[in-house]
Amino acid sequence: xxxxxxxxxxxxxxxxxxxxxxxxxxxxxxxxxxxxxxxxxxxxxxxxxxxxxxxxxxxxxxxxxxxxxxxxxxxxxxxxxxxxxxxxxxxxxxxxxxxxxxxxxxxxxxx
Amino acid sequence: xxxxxxxxxxxxxxxxxxxxxxxxxxxxxxxxxxxxxxxxxxxxxxxxxxxxxxxxxxxxxxxxxxxxxxxxxxxxxxxxxxxxxxxxxxxxxxxxxxxxxxxxxxxxxxxxxx
Numbered sequence: 001x002x003x004x005x006x007x008x009x010x011x012x013x014x015x016x017x018x019x020x021x022x023x024x025x026x027x028x029x030x031x032x033x034x035x036x037x038x039x040x041x042x043x044x045x046x047x048x049x050x051x052x053x054x055x056x057x058x059x060x061x062x063x064x065x066x067x068x069x070x071x072x073x074x075x076x077x078x079x080x081x082x083x084x085x086x087x088x089x090x091x092x093x094x095x096x097x098x099x100x101x102x103x104x105x106x107x108x109x110x111x
Numbered sequence: 112x113x114x115x116x117x118x119x120x121x122x123x124x125x126x127x128x129x130x131x132x133x134x135x136x137x138x139x140x141x142x143x144x145x146x147x148x149x150x151x152x153x154x155x156x157x158x159x160x161x162x163x164x165x166x167x168x169x170x171x172x173x174x175x176x177x178x179x180x181x182x183x184x185x186x187x188x189x190x191x192x193x194x195x196x197x198x199x200x201x202x203x204x205x206x207x208x209x210x211x212x213x214x215x216x217x218x219x220x221x222x223x224x225x
Contacts (some may be wrong), residue, residue: 022185036214043201043216044154085151098144098169099203099214101153 004088009106012060012082018075020105022088025069028090033064035073037084044087047073078109112137115217116201123223124192132187132220134202141207143185144169144214145177147198154201160185161207192224 005023012018035047048055048062048070055062059073075082087104091109118133121170136143141162146169156169159179166177172198176188185204189196199221203214 043203043217044214045220046213049213098156098159099146099154100156100170101134101146103153 004084004090004102006088006102006105008103009108011108011110012075012078014080014109014111015077018078018082018107018109020073020075020088020107021070022073022084023070024088024090027068027090028092031090033062033071033090034091034093034099035060035062036087036089036101037082037097038087039081039084044101047086078087078107080111082107083107083109114138115202115204116219119201119216119220120218121191121221124189125223125225126192126194129145130189130192132189132200132202132222134185134187134217135183136184136185136215137203138204138206139143139182139214140204140215141182142214143179143202143204145170145175145187146201146203147196148201149198150218157178157187157200189222192222194224196211198222198225 011094032049032051034049044092048060050062063072085104085106087101115136144159146159148150150155155171158164163179189210199219201219205214
């Protein structure tokens with residue numbers, strides 16, 4: 001698995017966009033970037049994933065740099081309910097159902 | 112759909128006791144996994160299964176057994192509980208025919224071993 005590096009914590013103002021960076025400089029060509037989040041005391045929740053192209057769904061947008069060595073998860077209009085730990089995970093599709101969670105970024109959305 | 116369900120929600124054990132954490136999913140997912148999460152830490156994979164009758168070890172399998180007799184159920188057995196097994200346990204499932212890491216997690220079982 002490619003190692004990922006995320007800032008340990010960040011604050012965001014309610015209603016503003018939250019941009020969460022992730023470095024994965026050793027990513028291989030067949031590895032996807034996945035984002036999960038874990039709201040306090042709950043199980044992790046899948047957010048989004050991507051390979052090369054930018055992706056958007058109802059929860060967030062994922063921007064992957066052209067060299068794929070880093071990515072940014074964007075929460076367009078952060079709400080208090082978005083306060084959580086966000087995990088960036090890099091893994092090959094063929095590697096089975098094993099996820100490796102690192103430390104993640106603890107995001108605090110403030111009113 | 113109930114999704115992924117886990118029982119019990121809370122459990123206190125004495126050192127040396129055994130117990131089974133239950134996990135069930137109603138989404139007909141082939142893949143199921145067990146993770147543990149210690150305070151302030153990320154999740155670590157204990158055991159996983161890619162289908163009924165097939166299981167394999169994850170990152171921290173010692174002290175735990177699993178079996179997968181049906182698609183729906185994936186119980187985790189603690190053989191002889193130790194204080195080091197105090198943790199929150201999460202079960203997850205995902206479909207084989209989709210991108211495998213869109214995993215669905217249960218609400219967790221909070222286990223304390225005294």
